[in-house]
Amino acid sequence: MTMRLVVIGNGMAGIRTVEELLNMSPDTYDITVFGNEPQPNYNRILLSPVLSAEMSFDETILNSFDWYRQHNITLHAGHAVTHIDRVKRFVSTDDGMQTPYDRLLIATGSNPFMPPIPGIDLPGVIGYRSIADVQTMLAAAQTGGHAVVIGGGLLGLEAAYGLSLRGMQVTVVHLSDCLMERQLDKTGGDMLRKALIKRGLTFLMAHQTEAILGTGHVTGLRFKNGTEIAASLVVMAAGIRPNIALAKSAGIHCERGIVVNDTLQTFDPRIYAVGECVQHRNQTYGLVAPLFEQAKVAANHLAQYGRMRYEGSQTSTKLKVTGIDLFSAGDFHATDDDEELLLQDATRGIYKKLVLRDNKLRGAILYGDTMDGSWYFQLLRDGTDISDMREHLLFGQAHLGDAGRSGAASILNLPDSAEICGCNGIKKGHIIKTILEKKLFTLEEVRAHTKASSSCGSCTGLVEAILASTVGGDYSTQSSKKPLCPCTELSHDEVRNAITQLSLHSIPQLMQTLEWKTTDGCAKCRPALNYYLLAAWPDSYQDDSRSRFINERVHANIQKDGTYSVVPRIWGGVTSAKELRSIADVADKYAVPTIKITGGQRIDLLGVAKADLPAMWHDLADAGFVSGHAYGKALRTVKTCVGSEWCRFGTQDSTALGIRLEKMTWGSWTPHKFKLAVSGCPRNCAESTIKDFGIVCVDSGYEIHVGGNGGIKVRVTDFLCKVGTEEEVIEYCGAFMQMYREEAHYLERSAPWIERVGLSHIKQHIVDDANNRSALFARFLQSQANAQTDPWQEHANGKEAFEYKPLATIEG
Amino acid sequence: MTASRIALGHLNDIPRQGARIVQTPTGEIAVFRTLDDQIFALDNRCPHKGGPLAQGIVHGTQVTCPLHGWVINLDSGNAATPDEGCVNRYTVDNEGGLLYLNIY
């Protein structure tokens, strides 16, 4: 029999839980939802844009009445649950309806705090919580007059700004002398106040309300200091209180909120609770992001998967007042143990403050330029050691603004026609429109619907900033732990650890042991798992060609017309007349339409038909060539200059060293592509400082540089160390590649890997620890023993021949 | 092309979690074999920008296009949400391991 689930509270957390549940397990329950408000579930966050007339109420509806019908959900909108009978297991409403349950979900949200002062019950005194409150404000605004907002926090300021746009005169009364003191310090608060005064608001700071005046309707306020002020509308925005009255009356354990454990269960195991009404690990939340995380976990347990835990959230705040860019996260009141980094530029209206402790970010306030908000938030959540990026930390993620966008001080200043995602040609206006139309909350959703930032990812920061300024934040899973793909909850690192700890040796065995949610994974996890298994068991793992991208399966690069490009390996970029002649012969024989010299000093034969590949490889192999792996997540090329052999500046034989390195490293699989270069002197003609591993020869030896990248995000290498001999270069190279192979996530280039783990971490394990270095090097050589077989030769000799031949041909 | 039934050979000529193509005068048809030996046939043209679906990674009853990663449902030919588009599909009869493609 299907079980009965009753949901109390038709709001954001409750319905999000239902949606997650329907995704995971659509048929487990008969679902009934009770909602006090007569509307279907709407996006409460967007009440302020409705108030300020930037949006209509209909645009904020998240689930229409039709949605409930389509999913067979019984909705009682406009009915409050007044009683829970936990013994007989039913709920009853104000009008006497009784509904039995097997599982109950309480998601009653919170109420505006109404301080117990005289006159608080007068008509014209309201909170700011629901569309009904907005309607009251709009009605008041019709007649004009003076509105007073009590509370200069996030909600109060949004209400005040909206009311003033609607033509009311607005005064904000605030208890402390700093606006939004829970999100801002004094400097930030003052800047904000000045900006809002310019927009026409009036402030009474450090004022405490003593009484609300009036008979029959509010007429004014009196403060503790004896002064009075007239008002035809009073909005109380002095905080919120979890709505726990119902749960408490049913004997469910409550403190400030309804107390729940990591599975969002209350003390009654049949009853779950999510949203602003709950208290988890002594913490209550008033923002959507954590509630959505709770929703996911609660749904997982309601669906009886019983796998996930909610471990609390860190939150960030974004003020949704048009034209004001404000972001804050974490704890930014520095104590004696903390350090502060400050940037203040009054003319540009920019203020940034970062609070650090033990080289980790604890808090951030950004005013005027919030472009880097999501980056800082990520560093904060992940507890990233920032010592290596300390110098430029305050100036933001340096490579965020590539492609000429770095000039835009703020995302708000970009016109709708600005191209955000260069790869997919997506414009700002389109992203905003899609976010609003499709009701998107997370970066993942925006990616899926618009394709923005889904290719190279360099515009991720911009897209996050647009998302934040449109709906007030990125509501993705806020934990630092990112699942490898939708088939699992486990992260890259957890999967890698499991492979060695549980001795997993094949993809099917891994998926079964780690309870993959799909039978055979997806295009995201299978190549990653194949790589991790190969890296873990280089001697025994059977490579799974079905889990490789087409390029690695047929050992050539697929081009946009479906033909392939073939790049033979040319050791260190040094070739001979004989070699060139045989390449020319092959090109003629297969009528290659385009021949190009690549950036890595190799020759690219473009436009080869798939069916010709094996024969072509056969001919190339006969001429002594092996695969150049230009298609793989593998060692690509070693670029060299002519060095001391020919160049008058050369200090060492960079060419010979390059060839030696390439002979050692070719054929190795890496998390992403891997490039080397050797320059004969600091003039650096081989561009060593934008390679994954670059050597710059000097008179006294060899400088080793790592983590460079010449692609979308240009990144200059970090200097690792200097060594005296070629032998040492060889050992460092092998050790570095092996560490990268063992630690980086699949599809993570060496540059982001180094930024993630920190250069010090790498120095510590490779430069400072000679034993570890030689152990890494030994493991590298060991896995190379199996890797250096030429895939072209194998395929020319008939391996996986079916790849190149049609199954059947139908004549016309 | 007139309606016809074409012998494709044996199930085992297609790798599990893989695909082979059938060349026709009007273009290529991709014939997929899933992990559990279901067979599906679709035009070998991704609804996005014509990518060769036969070269994608096959998972469950879906294939991920090798060019830009759209996911296509093999049973319906429809792109998985949120992408929108669909590709023509054909039925394949499996008679004791021998495969026949129906074109109409």
Ligand SMILES: Cc1cc2nc3c(=O)[nH]c(=O)nc-3n(C[C@H](O)[C@H](O)[C@H](O)COP(=O)(O)OP(=O)(O)OC[C@H]3O[C@@H](n4cnc5c(N)ncnc54)[C@H](O)[C@@H]3O)c2cc1C
């Ligand atoms: C104006 C405004 C702006 C905001 N801006 C932001 C922002 O920018 N970013 C952000 O992250 N968050 C913002 N928030 C907060 C966010 O809206 C809330 O965190 C979120 O809505 C809480 O979800 P919930 O489901 O817990 O509560 P709610 O969404 O309030 O849902 C609770 C529902 O339960 C109903 N209910 C209560 N008791 C009963 C009962 N006994 N029987 C039946 N129904 C009952 C209530 O009527 C309500 O509909 C804002 C909130 C407001 C009011």
Ligand code: SF4
């Ligand atoms: S890097 Fe130095 S040695 Fe090499 S070619 Fe340039 S100038 Fe000559």
Ligand code: FES
């Ligand atoms: S062509 Fe298939 S995803 Fe673009």
